[in-house]
Each structure stands twice: as structure tokens, then as C-alpha cells.
Amino acid sequence: MPETDLSIFNELYDIITERKENPSEDSYVCSLLNHRKGINKILEKVGEESIETILAVKSEDKEEIIYESSDLLFHLMVMFVAKGITLDEIATELKKRRK
Numbered sequence: 001m002p003e004t005d006l007s008i009f010n011e012l013y014d015i016i017t018e019r020k021e022n023p024s025e026d027s028y029v030c031s032l033l034n035h036r037k038g039i040n041k042i043l044e045k046v047g048e049e050s051i052e053t054i055l056a057v058k059s060e061d062k063e064e065i066i067y068e069s070s071d072l073l074f075h076l077m078v079m080f081v082a083k084g085i086t087l088d089e090i091a092t093e094l095k096k097r098r099k
């Protein structure tokens, strides 16, 4: 089976990091990273998108599951950047669990 191209995850991570380093007003990522509620705003979004993903799975609508899961993964990536966690660190943890 051909390997899936997952480079979008690294690209997105780099864009989010760039937004953290160079804040701009019309950026959704910056609005999360610099929110007055601090990390709680990002956690709210992770929670919301988790629930929306669960509801999508319950609805058995594949397109909706993909859409909501993408929202969830995106907001998780914002959370990683906010907490200084790299994708390498996540990959390393997952590799450790590989049987």
C-alpha cells in the first residue's frame, strides 16, 4: 500500500508556530494563542470539536466525520504549539507504544 502523504501536518504545525512568533490581527490562530482566556480558549475549542466529532460519528455521515475530525486535529495542533510540544514528541510517544 502506498504511504500516505502526511506533510500537511508538518506544514500546519510550522504555520501555527509562525503565527505564535509573529502575531497578526486577522489570524484565527493568533486569536486563539493570544486570547484573554489564555490556554482555556484553546481547551474550549478542543472540547467543542471533540464533542462535534463524537456527534458526527453518531450521525454516521462520513463527510461530517472527516470535517469535524479535521477541526479537532487542527485545534489539537494549536494546543501543542501553545504548550511547546512538537509533533516529533508525539510521534516518539506513539512509536514507544508500537508492538
Ligand SMILES: N=c1c2ncn([C@@H]3O[C@H](COP(=O)(O)OP(=O)(O)OP(=O)(O)O)[C@@H](O)[C@H]3O)c2ncn1[C@@H]1O[C@H](COP(=O)(O)O)[C@@H](O)[C@H]1O
Pocket (backbone or CB within 6 Å): 012, 015, 019, 026, 027, 028, 029, 030, 048, 070, 071, 074
Ligand atoms: N486548518 C485551519 C483551520 N481549521 C479550522 N479552522 C477554523 O476553526 C474554527 C472552527 O471553529 P467553529 O467550527 O466552532 O467555528 P466558529 O463559529 O468560527 O468558532 P468560534 O466563533 O466559536 O471561535 C473556524 O473559525 C475555522 O475557520 C482553521 N483555521 C485555520 N486553519 C489553518 O491555519 C492556517 C493559519 O490560519 P490563520 O491564523 O487564520 O491565518 C490557515 O492557512 C489554515 O491552513
